[in-house]
Amino acid sequence: MTQDLTGYRVIAVHAHPDDESISTGGALAHLARRGADVLVVTCTLGEEGEVIGPAWQGLVADRADQLGGYRIHELQRALSILGARGTFLGGAGCYRDSGMAGSRASRNPRAFVNGGAEAVDKLAAIFDAERPHLVLTYGPDGGYGHPDHIHAHDVTHAAAEKSPVPRILWAVRLREELEAALPSSAPDGWRLPDPGELDAVDTTDTWVDLDDAAWNAKVEAMRAHATQISIAQGPHAYALSNGITQAVTRREHYQWGAGLPVGPGADLLSGIER
Template sequence: MTGATGGLLLVHAHPDDETLTTGGTIAHYRRRGVPVTVVTCTLGEEGEVIGERWSRLIAAEADQLGGYRIGELTAALAALDAGEPRFLGGPGRWRDSGMAGTPSARNPRAFVNSGDAAVEALVEVLVELRPRVVVTYDPRGGYGHPDHIRAHEITTEAVSVAAERGWDVPKFYWTVTDASLLREHTAALARRTVDELPGALPKGWRLPVEPELAAMSTGGVTTEVDVSDVLAAKRAAMRAHATQVTVAPSGREFALSNNIALPVLPVEHFRLVRGTLGERGADGLEHDLFSGI
């Protein structure tokens, strides 16, 4: 349903981000017939690679990882029923900046150096598609990646500029992690591993330590979307990003190239930063991104 107007638009930094943070929400709304467009800002050229088969595609060797990840993103979006990939400015317009402090950020094409051109490119998409809901990261980019922070910056500005050019987005959200829920599910994983299913994690994986959880946890949750009925689609999309993500045989946990096990959560959380909250439940949270519009 990419290209349809009036739906949900999500701005993500690299292929796999759309699935890890909002894959359940994408599948949830597609199942309900809502048009969904995922705008990806880079090809993820600077990513690490899990396993040996495609390991030489990395930037330091063949520098072909970005092209390969287009295929992974295509398969992941198909699993979520979210159409074809749409890259900001076209495929390859901006390059993955890498982690903070790395030489890749000095590349003139690095997304962190995208300037006003990236904002303008996103404004064009917003005016074209007129989404009722827009989602991107919080100001720290979830866990501090420079490209996530840049995606937050350009989306925030583009939403404001688009309002001056004929489309005032009714609701604008940040995708966030609920710290207490993450810790609750991680503790449950630890109990299963130690008490119920010793050795349940794949070989080489480990449980996260508290500082690692704190690094990715945010707050200010206003909205919770129950994605438990579409977790099969989210897991399929995660598996499609095989150079970046491994899903445990149980389907309950996943890991990136660092082999730190994290739970696949049955809900996804957001913080409304523009617009008005809709109907809220007994927990005080909104449960539908489109509520009230």
């Protein structure tokens, strides 16, 4: 592939290890293969996550509480597959996974949702140092409402006010494509989603068509997060610990968040001077 994006810098801001692969893995691999420098900023270690299968169940928060450290290993493997660099906001372990809304974890002083202005300043310092042309993160609802995702959105936009970036895009899933890509039956032990159960939107501003290399990189990066994601044989579908079947689509969709607008289907970096 031509290195036509050499000199461009892209930052993706994500809440937990695995979000980078599920939400933006195809775009990150695509941009990196075209020569862009890609950095993933992860805000927590994902300590409050559930674990798939018996092998690592003892690592969860209410047992050994070692899951976050293990997920660093999974993230490093995923980023190497995507061709991206990685860093943790404030350093590994600075902010803890806040858990779902109302959980006991959210009351921990180190919970990411309690980061406040300090977290904004830390991300603004990264923007100052890296000078990204493009920032990817979540929309205001965090995709599916996780407090850490919502806070990542808020912190990203607040940091961009302190250290302006040319464009912010929000990773989303297009409902029509997502539902069309679902298999007709669920793999053994999983179930198909109920109507409207999966987070998705009805319109988007632009998208990335994933060629085989980018799509395979996304799937393999997701597979690297084995405590969190199961990949169906194929692979054409995946499930988290809830066993709900989801599709790995051949497009990743984005909505405009701030900065320079982007046209329908336009390259994510279109109109931004190198």
